[in-house]
Amino acid sequence: MTRNPVDVLIRRTDPEVPLPSYGHPGDAGADLVTTEAADLAPGERAVLPTGVSLALPDGYAAFVHPRSGLAARCGVALVNAPGTVDAGYRGEIKVIVVNLDPRETVRFERFDRIAQLVVQQVEKVRFHEVAELPGSARAEGGFGSTGGHAAVDGSQGGNRYASVVSDREGQ
Ligand SMILES: O=c1ccn([C@H]2C[C@H](O)[C@@H](COP(=O)(O)OP(=O)(O)OP(=O)(O)O)O2)c(=O)[nH]1
Numbered sequence: 529m530t531r532n533p534v535d536v537l538i539r540r541t542d543p544e545v546p547l548p549s550y551g552h553p554g555d556a557g558a559d560l561v562t563t564e565a566a567d568l569a570p571g572e573r574a575v576l577p578t579g580v581s582l583a584l585p586d587g588y589a590a591f592v593h594p595r596s597g598l599a600a601r602c603g604v605a606l607v608n609a610p611g612t613v614d615a616g617y618r619g620e621i622k623v624i625v626v627n628l629d630p631r632e633t634v635r636f637e638r639f640d641r642i643a644q645l646v647v648q649q650v651e652k653v654r655f656h657e658v659a660e661l662p663g664s665a666r667a668e669g670g671f672g673s674t675g676g677h678a679a680v681d682g683s684q685g686g687n688r689y690a691s692v693v694s695d696r697e698g699q
Pocket residue numbers: 592608610611612613614615617620621622623624
């Protein structure tokens with residue numbers, strides 16, 4: 529069963545900008561465009577305006593996510609992914625893009641789609657300080673404690689899925 533959409537007030541700060549839109553009915557993210565053209569050299573970043581600002585309902589936030597096609601084709605990432613738009617923020621939504629391609633300059637034209645906005649309900653928590661936390665199966669294990677992380681020395685990691693080769697190439 530399809531749930532009813534949540535109503536969100538939106539204001540255009542650029543009169544010509546298309547409103548954020550979902551590409552398909554089941555999509556999680558509504559595409560945001562840039563209102564400014566920009567060229568990004570390899571390694572360069574920019575804060576691009578989207579021409580829209582929101583009044584999200586209390587208890588919601590919007591998250592600015594990268595677009596996978598732009599990442600795969602052009603190497604464009606969001607520096608702060610996902611960017612967090614607070615319910616109380618009334619300013620224009622901005623997108624902090626970076627060109628991670630080592631060679632190619634990326635060109636954004638006005639109204640190119642540069643990111644996608646995912647609106648979600650978020651919990652507000654109250655923190656209760658304690659001397660000891662209750663136990664758990666994971667306990668303090670983190671950062672690769674389940675194995676499957678990269679090896680740098682060429683040794684058989686068994687459960688590996690990546691390895692860093694640049695150190696060995698220099699030897
Ligand atoms: O990709 C983003 C991320 C944030 N924002 C806006 C909305 C958000 O509510 C505000 C602040 O973002 P954040 O809290 O991530 O930044 P901060 O550096 O902690 O700033 P502040 O001290 O204003 O909270 O900036 C954007 O327009 N785009």
